[in-house]
Amino acid sequence: MLFTLENVTYRHILHIPTLHIEKNKMTCLIGESGSGKSTLLKLFNKMLSPTSGTILYNGEPLTDIDAVQLRRNVSMLSQTPVMFGETITEDIEICFSFHEKEPPSIPSIEEMCRQFYLHKSGDTKTDTLSGGEKQRLALARMMLLQPNVFLLDEATSALDEKLEKQVMTTLVEQVKKLHASLIYVTHSLEIAHHFSDTVIDVTPYSLAKER
Amino acid sequence: MENDMLDLGFWQLVAAYLFIILLLIIVKLRKIPREKEIFIATLRMTLQLLLVGYVLMYIFEQPHPLITIGIILFMVSFAIFNIYKRVDMEVPRRLKKMVAFSMIIGTIASTLYFNLVVIQFDPWYDPRYFIPIAGMIIGNSMTGISLGVQTLVEQMKSKKKHIEAALMLGATPKEATRKIVNHSFDSAILPTINSMVGIGIVFLPGMMTGQILAGASPVIAIKYQIAIMLGITGSVAFTVIIFVQQGYKIYFNKEKQLVEES
Numbered sequence: 237m238l239f240t241l242e243n244v245t246y247r248h249i250l251h252i253p254t255l256h257i258e259k260n261k262m263t264c265l266i267g268e269s270g271s272g273k274s275t276l277l278k279l280f281n282k283m284l285s286p287t288s289g290t291i292l293y294n295g296e297p298l299t300d301i302d303a304v305q306l307r308r309n310v311s312m313l314s315q316t317p318v319m320f321g322e323t324i325t326e327d328i329e330i331c332f333s334f335h336e337k338e339p340p341s342i343p344s345i346e347e348m349c350r351q352f353y354l355h356k357s358g359d360t361k362t363d364t365l366s367g368g369e370k371q372r373l374a375l376a377r378m379m380l381l382q383p384n385v386f387l388l389d390e391a392t393s394a395l396d397e398k399l400e401k402q403v404m405t406t407l408v409e410q411v412k413k414l415h416a417s418l419i420y421v422t423h424s425l426e427i428a429h430h431f432s433d434t435v436i437d438v439t440p441y442s443l444a445k446e447r
Numbered sequence: 448m449e450n451d452m453l454d455l456g457f458w459q460l461v462a463a464y465l466f467i468i469l470l471l472i473i474v475k476l477r478k479i480p481r482e483k484e485i486f487i488a489t490l491r492m493t494l495q496l497l498l499v500g501y502v503l504m505y506i507f508e509q510p511h512p513l514i515t516i517g518i519i520l521f522m523v524s525f526a527i528f529n530i531y532k533r534v535d536m537e538v539p540r541r542l543k544k545m546v547a548f549s550m551i552i553g554t555i556a557s558t559l560y561f562n563l564v565v566i567q568f569d570p571w572y573d574p575r576y577f578i579p580i581a582g583m584i585i586g587n588s589m590t591g592i593s594l595g596v597q598t599l600v601e602q603m604k605s606k607k608k609h610i611e612a613a614l615m616l617g618a619t620p621k622e623a624t625r626k627i628v629n630h631s632f633d634s635a636i637l638p639t640i641n642s643m644v645g646i647g648i649v650f651l652p653g654m655m656t657g658q659i660l661a662g663a664s665p666v667i668a669i670k671y672q673i674a675i676m677l678g679i680t681g682s683v684a685f686t687v688i689i690f691v692q693q694g695y696k697i698y699f700n701k702e703k704q705l706v707e708e709s
Contacts (some may be wrong), residue, residue: 312616355564
């Protein structure tokens, strides 16, 4: 199991008696606004700690794992992408410095961006990108970082329906190629059913049901 | 030459006040509602300086290590409270502790180094040297830290999403706040660097002017001024580095999560 949750609560937002998330699978979280989907994602990479209960990652309690090391393996992207550098290349270099890793070459950065339908050169200024372009850059950036688990919180929300499907197709392909796992939040039921092995319905302060 | 000091007579000082009276008349005629502030500020400055003049005279005549240490501690405490007052934002309680810690360590270490290694006067507690030098170092560090605190508090709030996004990707708190910490350091140290660049050309510093007016040779005054400027820059940088290197940490818990500070 990738993640196992036992009696996990977070303040008055979330209560999960038991939940299993499988390794190397595409898992989607759906639910109403405010149901705790983002909170649940944040619990997976220790951006938040549960009020009570246990979360196991690959069988090991999250409390025993260093938060920074965990986040380098279980990385998360939120709905509003943040740009760290002035240009696309610099942005990716800064993210690699977070992982203390050598950044990829400019051609491989541009190639990954192209795969996510972002046809821009590495020296493009990030503040000239639209919301949707920033989301695609953030996805390409995360893909280059190659974590074991991708946590995405509505990371394709600014894209139109057609492009969102194309980007999700690339994303799932790439995640599979890396033998990684994807846990993502979406509002689109179509996306949820089309691109997931498991769909989990998160409802406020009650059992998260697997469909 | 050192004995050529020109004392100011009573009437000469009165003539200096005429400047302010002239200013008050202009302000009144132009209907700028600031007469009260100018009058109070002039009165306060006069009374404070008269008081400090007599206190210093008394201390200089009877030098004692405990008195010197007591005055320095009073100056540092006053500076710390002044920083809390100057920053027009709510400063988290733990950050206040960090301000006090860096001011105490930074200014005392800088003052001791400057007095004992650079100037080397004897006895080490001679208030005639110790107090004015400590005053300059503490005063400038206070201004630096105020600007540093302001920037740190403001940016930790406005760049919250940025910090969180970096943490989510596996950045350490140090890396996630690197830009903010550097920016806080810059805003604290830039005024001191700018004053080093402009000194002697754009303006003559107060200490040097005072020494020259009091009869010292400009060469001696300049040597002192160079030493003091280096001391001030060093102590501002040192104090602010201690502050920013420790200050950002209060915003994170042991799980490296961003916490709301109050």
